[in-house]
Amino acid sequence: MTDDELVAAYLRRLRRAARVLPRARRRELVDEIAEHIAQARASVTVSGEGGSEVLSHELERLGEPRDIVAAAGGGVRAVRPAGLEVAAVALLLTGGIAGLIIGIPGVIVGWGAGVLLLWVSPRWRWPDKLLGTLVWPGGFAVVLLLGSLASSAQVCSGGSGTATRCSGGSGWPPWLAIPVTVVAVAGPILVAIRLLLRARVVPDPGESATPRLIAS
Amino acid sequence: MYCMVAGEATNQVAQMRRGLLPYCVLAMLRGTERYGFELVRALGSIEGMVTSEGTIYPLLGRLRRQGLVGTSWRESASGPPRRYYRLTSAGEAALADFTGAWIQLRDSVDELLEAEKRSLP
Numbered sequence: 001m002t003d004d005e006l007v008a009a010y011l012r013r014l015r016r017a018a019r020v021l022p023r024a025r026r027r028e029l030v031d032e033i034a035e036h037i038a039q040a041r042a043s044v045t046v047s048g049e050g051g052s053e054v055l056s057h058e059l060e061r062l063g064e065p066r067d068i069v070a071a072a073g074g075g076v077r078a079v080r081p082a083g084l085e086v087a088a089v090a091l092l093l094t095g096g097i098a099g100l101i102i103g104i105p106g107v108i109v110g111w112g113a114g115v116l117l118l119w120v121s122p123r124w125r126w127p128d129k130l131l132g133t134l135v136w137p138g139g140f141a142v143v144l145l146l147g148s149l150a151s152s153a154q155v156c157s158g159g160s161g162t163a164t165r166c167s168g169g170s171g172w173p174p175w176l177a178i179p180v181t182v183v184a185v186a187g188p189i190l191v192a193i194r195l196l197l198r199a200r201v202v203p204d205p206g207e208s209a210t211p212r213l214i215a216s
Numbered sequence: 217m218y219c220m221v222a223g224e225a226t227n228q229v230a231q232m233r234r235g236l237l238p239y240c241v242l243a244m245l246r247g248t249e250r251y252g253f254e255l256v257r258a259l260g261s262i263e264g265m266v267t268s269e270g271t272i273y274p275l276l277g278r279l280r281r282q283g284l285v286g287t288s289w290r291e292s293a294s295g296p297p298r299r300y301y302r303l304t305s306a307g308e309a310a311l312a313d314f315t316g317a318w319i320q321l322r323d324s325v326d327e328l329l330e331a332e333k334r335s336l337p
Contacts, residue, residue: 025277032252032273035299039253042295061260063268072274 003055007037014065021072022125029072033062085124085199088117089192092132096141111138123199135191136184143184233265238275239318240265242284242303242311251290251298252276276301284310 001009011034018026040058062068091114099107118124118132136142172180237259244250244258252273260269279285284307292298303311 028277029273032276032299033270035296036253036256036270036273038296039251039298042292043253061268062270065270067268068270068274071271072277 001052003041003052006052006055006059007034007041010037010059010062010065014068017065017069018072021069025072029068033068036062082123082199084117085121085196088114088121088132089195089199090114092118092195093139093188093192094141096138097144099138099141100144107138107141111141114139118195121199124195125198128195128198131191132195135187139188140185143181143188237266237272238279239311239314241272241275241279242307242314245285245301245303245307246311249288249300249302251292251300253298255301279307283307 011030014033015026015030018029021029037058041055044054044058091110093114095110095112095114096107098110099105115133119129124132138145240259240262241255244255250258255276256269256272259272260266266272276285280287280301283304286302286304287299288302289297290300
């Protein structure tokens, strides 16, 4: 491994560990550590000491990326999603199904409650909240609805004794219906998984160690 | 009631050190500007002050957001441009406050510990 690769690998690990931090904080931290390494390397070049051993030693002195991120307030508060978050995700996925039975009010009550919990929870930041709201409104109910529309649009002909033959009619041809179904089903599931993973970290827990004096 | 056991003192001292570190950073910037690597290396060279130097950067970020430390970029004769850290007037005030409180606390604790030592046979 060359020196550059060594540095790149270290910064990659730092970036990965720093995912729990708010974006601005993450960028600032990675920039500063990258600068530190550049300055350390520059000072080594000036003093004429050589080689990767010096660089590895420098990286060792910096410490484990996850320790640095923990000092920035990330990672220390990783917790399991609480009841509210689990309920939000469950309602987003399945809440709309009530709408299939009792109509629009069902969607509002079921899926709408999920959206409300999603936006109320402090565990998610707004991009995730928006994603949870938009993919898909109504959750699986919409998938079921689309599925039933697509199949009912198929025109079937043929009676007893002859083989039933279904023509595509205005229904979706298989080459379109299959990928659409996969996307429609996978969308809410992937978003649900993402939301549950994100709910494990309380955002922005950092600023606790304020150097304020108790005595005045 | 909190009960202190032998061995826990190490942990307590580690916590105290963590609490003192921001003031040590402010103290190192008193009357002088330092760039990241230089500041961190100086702090890292003090015996028992920090275990991993990288953790000083999040602290510097915090001090900057609190307005106690300011930064500015400067070209360097050798290598990339450097981000210099300096004390702001709020930082100087915080350091002065701390210095007074620290001296008082240190003297009181020293006195107690010395008295304890004298009373032992």
